[in-house]
Amino acid sequence: MIFTARFAPSPTGPLHLGHAYSAILAHDMARAAGGRFLLRMEDTDLQRSKPEWEALILEDMAWLGLTWDGPVLRQSEHLDGYNARLDALADMGLLYPCRCSRADIRAALAAPQEGSPHEVYPGTCRHRPLSNRGPGDALRLDLARALDQLGADLPVFSETGPAHEGRHRIDRTTALETIGDVVLSRKGENIVAYFLASALDDAEQRISHVIRGEDLFDFTAIQVILLTLLNLPVPVYHHHRLIRDEQGKRLAKRDDARAIAKYRREGVSPGEIRRLVGLR
Structure with a gap:
């Protein structure tokens, strides 16, 4: 099976450093394995999901130097x-x-x-x-x-x-x-x-490795149960460390001070973003 990873943000706000770390890590792991990297918009929250947030996410991803294979999958269309x-x-x-x-x-x-x-x-x-x-x-x-x-x-x-x-x-x-x-x-x-929805999309997109934050580890058991009930393939999971603020609190979308778009406006380079999150 081809190593296939994905980044699946919700278009309900700006990407922050934690998102950047997860996206870069999944992208780099897939490329290092000669595999595929897919982009998915988890936009089933129809009230909070906005096209302008999706557009900003795409801009941030491109600025970070990340490329994805094939079209963007949008959950609202499935x-x-x-x-x-x-x-x-x-x-x-x-x-x-x-x-x-x-x-x-x-x-x-x-x-x-x-x-x-x-x-x-x-x-x-x-x-x-x-x-x-x-x-x-x-x-x-x-x-x-x-x-x-x-x-x-x-x-x-x-x-x-x-x-x-x-x-x-x-x-x-x-x-x-x-x-x-x-x-x-x-x-x-x-x-x-x-x-x-996330587990079904992983099966539909033939995701071999789900790379995501450690805070989502507790979802894994129920997703594995559901996939097995539906006779769908179970991927390999990789839950990575979280990017936290100075007080040790996990970053959230309300942390606009750490939004990738803000770093872009201030002249920070993609390489500096990598260093900020502990990647080369």
Whole structure:
């Protein structure tokens, strides 16, 4: 298989130094392996995603000296494909409608009969059939039933990032306690959740190596579960270190002082950006 990596920003704000590090690292790893580097816009947040942000991202990428193979994939143009995969999961009996608000979930987790609260959905709506879905309901994955579908030999994924290097087998107890019945389609929007759309796109684009920030490592188990349920290939994962500010806080899009466009305006060179993030 050809080494294929991708950079998948959301066009909801400017790229910052953390984005630059992730994009450059994925690009350089792919080119060093004689492989392909793809660019994807994860723009399913239709309210916050803006064409002007996408245009700025493309300008920043080109200024950094990064080139990508083929056209840019935009998730907003592939909603029918995501929904077809949701239908496949529904046909397996793995989805149920949920109308709980965040306040409802917090109250259920705090209830005495639930014991010590976990940061996972307590299963309040798990009894509801899909035929009972209302227009404002989310769709959740029945994780216990999904794991039953996979059988006793749960999937394994490979990680090459420094913090989690090795092979990891999905553990049923850990998955139920730390993941739970995640939302796959958000209320009233008919749009799949980020981690499902991202995993489906990785399979569609034949991504061999997912290179992304360490803060996304916890998404990996649920993505591997979903890909395996749908008989789609599981890539190799590489979760890299995060670029942090002087207080050790992870950079976010609100950190405009570290926006790549601002560095460009101030005359900083692409080579200096590489040095700022610890790359040559």
